[in-house]
Amino acid sequence: MLRNHFETEHNLFRDAFRSFLNKEVVPHQEEWEEAGVVDRSVWRKAGEKGFLLPWAEEEYGGTALKDFRYEQIMCEELAAINEPGFMIPLHSALCGPYIAEYGNAEQKARWLPGIIRGESIxxxxxxxxxxGSDLAGMRTTAVDKGDHFVLNGSKVFISNGLLADLVIVAAKTDPANKHAMGLFVVERGMEGFERGRNLKKLGMKSQDTAELFFNNVKVPKENLLGDAKGGFFYLMNMLAQERLTNACGAVAGAEAALNATVDYVKERKAFDRPVAHFQNTRFKLAEMRTQIDVAQVFTDRCVMDHNQKKLTPEVAAEAKLFTTELLCKVVDEGVQLHGGWGYMWEYPICKMYANARIQRIFAGTSEIMKEIISRGMKL
Ligand SMILES: Cc1cc2nc3c(=O)[nH]c(=O)nc-3n(C[C@H](O)[C@H](O)[C@H](O)COP(=O)(O)OP(=O)(O)OC[C@H]3O[C@@H](n4cnc5c(N)ncnc54)[C@H](O)[C@@H]3O)c2cc1C
Known part of the structure; x- marks a missing residue:
């Protein structure tokens, strides 16, 4: 189905980003998968080309492209090549905005240029x-000691956990109020900040997911983002944008899985004819085609609403719920239509299947999305 919300400048940006991925990412995917982490140098290369935080102000080195369609394009292109480890959306559309939105002028001047250049991940x-789902149940604490806070606790499943130079850590700041938490920027090398192992996962093999430990870490007051008790609100506020990035990537991932499956069933023969000729195959693919088109229209509309600051947390939750559930359905049907070859790692559909599963869990599970949506319905 033709999409009509991209202009010429978006198409040019897509071409440039796609050639960057083909040159700097695609040739390294297997090596990164083996290593369990992407090479740091790709972050700097992306920074040099202006692909990190393109929305940031020019005074920090950004290009002030305040249009979520650029983020959408990057989510889509990364999903199209099935690269889960080079998480530009996490860096640019989730973490960077915390600093831009809640950081003060000094913090922005201190951190944003390195973040935009890809030097600070x-x-x-x-x-x-x-x-996890119940964020207010976290136990990490930050105790006010005058000119600094002392952080104690641990975190798990942190994406970019090994590569990150700046980690935005949520910690409780008032034992009497479970929603009082602050967001602290913990820097590589701070005493008492340690990283655990790279966790072994079902999929997303090239992404470093780690445990982080904070043992009496002295975090200067200058590293607190916004209000020491406002962190819970800041997190809730930003999660809608994160969920929209999940939706953008999920629809593109479903499209890629459908394309890989269509190619395969046209080639593969059973009972003297292409698998594509069985009615079951055609009907399954037709269903997927229809559902992906519907999901795409909804997601594109969410992106445009978000550009106008009209995307509500409930609708962002609907987008994440629908598209990630659809993605998982499409990759599952895709594996089925590949038969045993779909279970083999060298086939793209196999990796797509493994990578997709987390989408219904992170950034808020499907069940939590339903909670948010139903709360909006005043149920
Ligand atoms: C690969 C990967 C990367 C990740 N990256 C990050 C990251 O960078 N930063 C970060 O902070 N976190 C990250 N996470 C964590 C992720 O966001 C959490 O795993 C997720 O929010 C779920 O939390 P949980 O694992 O504690 O599950 P739980 O909260 O224990 O949930 C278990 C089950 O209970 C259900 N459940 C919980 N509450 C309710 C409810 N109220 N109603 C109905 N059902 C409910 C859930 O839906 C789920 O099915 C990552 C996780 C993974 C696996």
Whole structure:
């Protein structure tokens, strides 16, 4: 289906980003998958080309492209090549905005240029071993000691956990109020800040997902973002944008899985005819085609609403819920139509299947999305 919300400048940006990926990412994907992490140098290369935080002000080195369609294009192109480890959307559309939105002038001047150049890689650390969906249940604390805070606790499942130079850590700041938390920028090398192992996962093999430990880490007051008790609100506020990036990537991932499956069933023969000729195959693919087109229209509309600051948390949750559930359905049907070859790692559909599964879990599970949507319905 023809999409009509991109202009010439977006198409040119897509071409430039696609050639960057073909040159700097695609040739290294297997090597990064083996290593369990992408090479740091690709971040700097992306920074040099202006692909990191393109929305940031020019005074920090950004290009002031305040249009979410550029983020959407990057999510789509990364999904199209099935690269889960080089998480530009996490760096640019999730973590960077915390600093731009809640950081003061000094913090922005200190951190944004390095972040935009790809020299300082970002992560956000909310989840803990005993608290994921229920963020207010976190146990990491930050105690005010006058000119600094002392951070104690641990985080788990942190994307970019090994590569990150600046980690935005959520920590409780008032034992009497479970929603009082601050966002602290913990820097590589701070005493007491340690990283655990690179966690072994079902998919997303090229992405470093790690545990982080904070043992009496002295965080200067200058590294607190915004209000020491406002972090919970800041997190909730930003999650809508994060969920929109998930939706953009999920629809593009479903499209890529459908294309890989269509190519395969046209080639593969069973009972003297291409698998594509069985009615079951055609009907399954037709269903997927229809559902992806519908999801795409909805997602594109969400992107345009977000540009006008009209995207509500409930609708962002609908977008994430629908598109990630669809993605998982499409990759599952795709594997089925590949038969045993779909279970083999060298086939793209196999990796797509493994990479997709987390989409219904991170950035808020499908169940939490339904909670948000139903709360909006005043149920
Ligand atoms: C690869 C990967 C990368 C990640 N990256 C990051 C990151 O960079 N930063 C970060 O902070 N976190 C990250 N996460 C964590 C992720 O966001 C959490 O795993 C997710 O929010 C779920 O939390 P949990 O794992 O504690 O599950 P739980 O909260 O324990 O949920 C378990 C089950 O209970 C259900 N459930 C929970 N509450 C309710 C409810 N109220 N109603 C109905 N059902 C409910 C859930 O839907 C789920 O099915 C990552 C996770 C993974 C696996």
């Amino acid at each position: 970002l992560a956000v650390a909310m989840t803990e071993p005993s608290a």
